[in-house]
Amino acid sequence: MEAMKVFSSVIGYLKDHMWTTCKSQLSDIQDSDITWVLTVPAIWNDSSKQFMREAAEKVGICANKLIIALEPEAASLYCMHQPIQKNTENSIFGVFKSGAKYMVVDAGGGTIDITVHEVQENGKIKELHKANGGDWGGTKVDESFKSLLADIVGHDVMGAFGSIHKYDFLEFLTDFEVKKRTIYPNLAEKVTFKVPISLLETYRETNPRCNIKTAITSNPKYENKLTWTGDKLRMDAELTKALFDESCKKLVDHLKQLFMHSTVKDVPSILLVGGFAESPMLQMAVKQAFKTKKVIVPQDAGLAVLKGAVLYGREPKTISARVCKYTYGVAMSKIFDSAIHLESKKIICNGVEHCNNLFDIHVRVGQLVKVGEPQVSQSYSVVKPDQTEIDFEIYISNNKDPTYTTEKGCTYLGKLTFNLPDTTKGMGRGAHVHMTFSGTEIVVTAVDKDDPEKVVSTTVDFLG
Structure with a gap:
């Protein structure tokens, strides 16, 4: 059976069950009253997140009423509201005071998802290290x-x-x-x-x-x-x-590697959440391996993601900044320069030598980006005087500074097409493009160079 049918059927069942319950308690409730939050592992790639969104939309969940939340972030929000640490006077207070750093280890059935957070002065959360993990769950x-x-x-x-x-x-x-x-x-x-x-x-x-x-x-x-x-x-x-040996060993080994990073080594607390976090074997393995760290297992650890997702739906801007998992950019061509460009990338366009497949970087892997704020704006122009549209092909790379989109580690994600039907302006036509990467999904926006009112904004089609 197709994966899309399986996933949409499950989401549809949960949606109908929830809707029936709401109707029995609130007779006048409308579709527009509900915001749906769908959680996904933070280590999932962009196409997997889009797959989940499309599965939800197939069963009648409206696109603008659907939020995709990252599971360890949701768990982190839940735990911020729990009194789970005691100070020297033995009075209970939240572990997440301003300036506090902690690692969230979301141990589910299939994946173990890890993020590192810091609490800001305004109570919002900043990610310190890119999301990571593996399939070492329960x-x-x-x-x-x-x-x-x-x-x-x-x-x-x-x-x-x-x-x-x-x-x-x-x-x-x-x-x-x-x-x-x-x-x-x-x-x-x-x-x-x-x-x-x-x-x-x-x-x-x-x-x-x-x-x-x-x-x-x-x-x-x-x-x-x-x-x-x-x-x-x-x-x-x-x-x-x-x-339990294999699962516990792989997690502990991975955490040891993580704590060697400069941004992570001084993080004092490990927060264990998720269904598998309730396993005493996993808890002991982490506690024994990291005796100098405070290992916290909150009450209802298995429900932390679910309850946190509700909080995220109420206030999605609680996450103030995230770290990019990849380098993102756009494929472009430039005038060929034999001193820096590969001969194999040379193409002739309108009688002029161009270098093709260049990776024009917008953000780099490991870069901290603020939520909801567009990243660097890059300008692109037509290469032919009669060109009526520009296709912006979006690529990602595991490398920090890729030169070409054809390099090892580069992956094509999708494209945004921007129409420029007026050819009377010749070669000067083009668009300013910026991407907002810091949300759980990427938004690409293109603005006409000559007409700031002409804007095309879309989420990238990662499945196309």
Whole structure:
């Protein structure tokens, strides 16, 4: 099934459920009364954010009533309103005083999303380091458990179980999700997991001459550490805790790298939020690795993003500045200069040699940009006297100073077309272009050089 259909169906269900609830409590509520906030991981790229926006619009959520919020930012807003730190007099106050710096680690199911914030004097938040993270969330622990089972029964059996007994498979994952939150670092006794009997039956059907006990005892990794009877799987404490090793290690290693950056090394607090943050194993791994840092797990850590999204919808300008994840710019051509331009980039336009595919930088990776304020304005002109439009092709790069849009690390995002139908003014025609990158979505604006009233503003089509 197409991803767009799946995502829009889920959003549509949630929208209808919420709308029904509102109608039962507020009979006169209108569509226009509701602002919808859709949260996404901060490490998602621009095309993924646009995908989510289009999925929401497909089920009737109006574009101008929809806000895309970054999950760790939403969590940060929620935590700003929580009394979660005590001072020396033992009185409770918010951790986020003016000038306070902290790292938000949003540990969800799929991704772990990290941002670094500083509280400004006006109570707003400034991002200190670009959003980062990886796919080391709680589902990595699920994968470790499934891999352990596959190691015993075989990957073919696990595959058949997942495809034939779908409901049992989902129930199995749900049971494990609940169980894994009860695993503590000081666990000493064996842990019993519920495993659907259909998995054992699938194993017997595939291996009629084998039994599960032999499969376990013949594997030195599990002998005397694991027993499996019917729908009960009992595992040694150390074997159980080892399921968290990969996820916790990858997060800790990544955080250690982050704290080596000059903008991050003096950050004193780590804020753990998200569903996976409620895992005692993850909490202990972070606390042991960063003993000099204050590790804070707020109440309702799993709901921090949801509740923060409501606050963000009420006051989206609480985030005052963000750090660019990429270098953004526009593809352009200039008069060819053999001293600085590659010969392979030379093109002839109207009898004049031009250098093509130049990356004209608007903002650089790591640059701090203020929310809602357009960035540097760049001017572009037509290259032909009869040209009636200019296409502004938007590119990103992982590099700080890319020269050409064709370099490694450069990616085409989309384009904005600006119409210039009056050719009587010849080659002097063109537009001033600026981009607003600091929002959760990018807005590109072009203004006619000769007519300041003629403005074209659009969000870039990243999926086109």
